[in-house]
Amino acid sequence: MRILVAITEVATPDDTIEFSDKSIIESNFTYGLNEWDEYAIEEAIQISESDSDSDSDVISVTIAPPRAEKTIRMALAKGVTKAIRVWDPKLELLPFLDPQLKAKIIAKVVSIVSPDIILTGVQSSNDCWGSTGVALAAEVGFNWATLVTDLELSGDVAHVRRELENGIDELAEVTLPAVFTIQTGINEPRYASLRGIKQAQQKELEVLSFSDLSSDPDEFQSKINFIEFSLPISNSAIQFFEGNPNEQAAQIATIIKDLGFGGG
Amino acid sequence: MSPILIIAEHRQGVLNTDTFGLLNAGIEFAITLNTEAHVAIIGQNSDNLAQDVNIAGIHKIHTLSTSLPYTHNVYVKAISFLFNKIQPSSILSLHTSTGADYSPAVASILNLPFLPDAIAINYTNQVEILHEMYSSKLHAKIASSLPAIITIRPGAWPNDTTPGNAPIEPIDLDITEEPINFKVKNYEETPIGDVDISTSDLLLSVGRGIGEETNLELIFSTAEAMGATVSSSRPIVDAGWLPKDRQVGQSGTKISPTIYLAIGISGAVQHIAGIKNSKVIISINKDPKAPIFGVSDYGVVGDLFEILPFLIEEFS
Numbered sequence: 001m002r003i004l005v006a007i008t009e010v011a012t013p014d015d016t017i018e019f020s021d022k023s024i025i026e027s028n029f030t031y032g033l034n035e036w037d038e039y040a041i042e043e044a045i046q047i048s049e050s051d052s053d054s055d056s057d058v059i060s061v062t063i064a065p066p067r068a069e070k071t072i073r074m075a076l077a078k079g080v081t082k083a084i085r086v087w088d089p090k091l092e093l094l095p096f097l098d099p100q101l102k103a104k105i106i107a108k109v110v111s112i113v114s115p116d117i118i119l120t121g122v123q124s125s126n127d128c129w130g131s132t133g134v135a136l137a138a139e140v141g142f143n144w145a146t147l148v149t150d151l152e153l154s155g156d157v158a159h160v161r162r163e164l165e166n167g168i169d170e171l172a173e174v175t176l177p178a179v180f181t182i183q184t185g186i187n188e189p190r191y192a193s194l195r196g197i198k199q200a201q202q203k204e205l206e207v208l209s210f211s212d213l214s215s216d217p218d219e220f221q222s223k224i225n226f227i228e229f230s231l232p233i234s235n236s237a238i239q240f241f242e243g244n245p246n247e248q249a250a251q252i253a254t255i256i257k258d259l260g261f262g263g264g
Numbered sequence: 265m266s267p268i269l270i271i272a273e274h275r276q277g278v279l280n281t282d283t284f285g286l287l288n289a290g291i292e293f294a295i296t297l298n299t300e301a302h303v304a305i306i307g308q309n310s311d312n313l314a315q316d317v318n319i320a321g322i323h324k325i326h327t328l329s330t331s332l333p334y335t336h337n338v339y340v341k342a343i344s345f346l347f348n349k350i351q352p353s354s355i356l357s358l359h360t361s362t363g364a365d366y367s368p369a370v371a372s373i374l375n376l377p378f379l380p381d382a383i384a385i386n387y388t389n390q391v392e393i394l395h396e397m398y399s400s401k402l403h404a405k406i407a408s409s410l411p412a413i414i415t416i417r418p419g420a421w422p423n424d425t426t427p428g429n430a431p432i433e434p435i436d437l438d439i440t441e442e443p444i445n446f447k448v449k450n451y452e453e454t455p456i457g458d459v460d461i462s463t464s465d466l467l468l469s470v471g472r473g474i475g476e477e478t479n480l481e482l483i484f485s486t487a488e489a490m491g492a493t494v495s496s497s498r499p500i501v502d503a504g505w506l507p508k509d510r511q512v513g514q515s516g517t518k519i520s521p522t523i524y525l526a527i528g529i530s531g532a533v534q535h536i537a538g539i540k541n542s543k544v545i546i547s548i549n550k551d552p553k554a555p556i557f558g559v560s561d562y563g564v565v566g567d568l569f570e571i572l573p574f575l576i577e578e579f580s
């Protein structure tokens with residue numbers, strides 16, 4: 001069994017996000033693996049570990065500049081067999097990648113890797129499209145199941161639990177090959193062992209550009225035009241309690257007691 | 265210009281009430297474009313649900329009835345068919361577990377631009393949407409040519425409506441074939457355990473800011489002192505620290521207490537989706553830019569570990 005897992009590096013802003021006309025200023029960012037992709041990687045590794053086929057492997061794909069290699073190595077340290085990173089100078093000009101463009105690029109990697117199943121996260125915490133997995137499935141003609149919180153394979157069928165709204169789960173069967181978008185909580189992501197971290201340095205991290213993926217690099221065009229970034233309008237109705245922690249606690253308690261709780 | 269096509273959302277015979285916000289978004293957009301707003305209801309029970317979406321501002325309702333339950337395959341087929349039939353200016357769906365399950369595929373298959381999770385829609389010489397990024401800390405205005413496939417944030421448009429009298433046009437569509445590649449077996453509801461957070465009037469809700477499982481002691485002590493029920497954000501449940509029935513939010517429980525006290529919760533959209541009906545929201549967070557403050561009535565910017573001990577004292 002060959003599993004492709006799409007993983008992305010995300011930036012967590014410390015506080016306020018700064019941006020210019022065309023890009024986000026990333027100086028005060030800390031980078032890491034997208035939370036949902038932690039779970040997708042763990043699921044991929046668990047599937048490959050329980051696969052009786054000893055050739056079973058997990059390949060990761062990431063569209064990102066060289067900066068992301070540290071994050072990708074963490075995935076390799078956890079047990080991903082081989083990593084692919086796609087980048088192209090053309091992408092430097094974009095403020096972000098839209099889900100259709102991501103899907104188009106990853107689809108090319110799918111045709112090289114020929115996976116049986118593809119895992120993605122439900123969403124990226126930076127772009128928040130929540131859409132790349134389904135766009136990818138449609139692009140490569142695979143079946144798909146979103147919001148997966150349990151995944152069992154038997155032969156060419158996957159039994160999935162999908163988490164819908166309001167505490168309702170859907171149980172469904174999907175025929176492989178398929179894309180699964182993995183929801184948090186599906187498993188307990190492992191930490192990389194020291195041995196894993198050492199081994200990761202030796203593992204292959206292949207770098208591909210648009211010309212490696214297509215004879216027509218112009219096909220990687222976005223249909224989306226970026227206009228501008230802005231900051232959310234702040235809530236003028238909120239009252240902040242000032243003072244030291246003791247005074248702040250007293251003000252909270254007053255509100256709670258005034259509304260008839262806490263024996264006030 | 266050709267009409268705006270709105271895809272109503274329903275499952276197991278029940279209309280998702282956020283559909284009304286979606287209808288309002290579609291009507292508003294149609295007015296901007298000086299065109300009509302049409303609704304499509306696809307799948308089981310669509311004939312029964314047609315009157316529910318018959319609100320003022322809607323010009324036509326297309327029902328595409330099938331005996332098949334919702335699957336994305338059924339929707340992709342039905343929407344592609346309807347697209348070719350009425351050539352709409354854009355297609356609008358909710359950005360939910362349903363809408364986000366088929367819309368990206370519809371866009372790919374029809375080779376149209378896809379604009380996900382809009383909190384505002386505008387039209388100049390192209391369609392523009394506002395999309396939240398970086399956990400709601402940044403807004404991006406993005407645009408595309410028409411027609412576009414757009415999903416909208418549930419709750420971002422008002423739900424109020426007045427009855428209308430749009431004609432209902434059944435469309436005979438042959439999608440009766442068994443969807444062999446995706447079969448729904450069953451639905452299951454999270455069982456309610458020892459507490460039902462949806463009926464509690466005072467909720468003390470804990471998020472990832474608590475850091476470690478052992479620190480939950482502090483939360484339970486505080487809750488006990490003030491007589492509150494403990495609930496949480498999703499990561500606390502994902503980590504197995506609290507059972508699923510304590511999770512507040514889109515995929516957890518929607519709550520409507522008198523007081524919702526959010527401790528170390530950032531206020532992700534999926535969390536906020538569950539707390540909007542709270543009367544008073546009080547938040548403690550060390551990040552002054554945390555989106556939870558955007559929906560709170562009272563806020564404390566500070567460290568929960570410094571504040572909660574004093575709060576316990578206040579009630580002792």
Ligand SMILES: Cc1cc2nc3c(=O)[nH]c(=O)nc-3n(C[C@H](O)[C@H](O)[C@H](O)COP(=O)(O)OP(=O)(O)OC[C@H]3O[C@@H](n4cnc5c(N)ncnc54)[C@H](O)[C@@H]3O)c2cc1C
Pocket residue numbers: 122123147470471472473474496497498499500511512513514515516517527528529530531532533534535538548549550551554566567568569
């Ligand atoms: C389809 C889908 C459905 C989802 N459904 C839900 C749902 O139902 N419910 C839900 O909650 N989430 C849901 N999520 C997840 C959601 O996107 C967020 O990941 C989650 O809500 C974040 O939880 P949090 O606020 O506890 O954690 P974080 O976002 O990590 O926030 C932690 C906060 O704690 C603050 N903090 C840290 N230390 C301290 C301290 N010492 N004192 C004070 N503050 C501190 C930080 O400033 C930060 O704001 C869903 C996501 C998806 C994609």
Ligand SMILES: Nc1ncnc2c1ncn2[C@@H]1O[C@H](COP(=O)(O)O)[C@@H](O)[C@H]1O
Pocket residue numbers: 005006007008009034036037040061062063064097099102119120121122123124125127128129130131132133
């Ligand atoms: N730049 C990227 N490279 C590889 N995979 C990605 C990238 N961006 C998103 N993904 C995958 O798509 C999922 C959903 O992301 P999004 O649609 O951007 O919210 C993520 O959890 C990843 O699995």
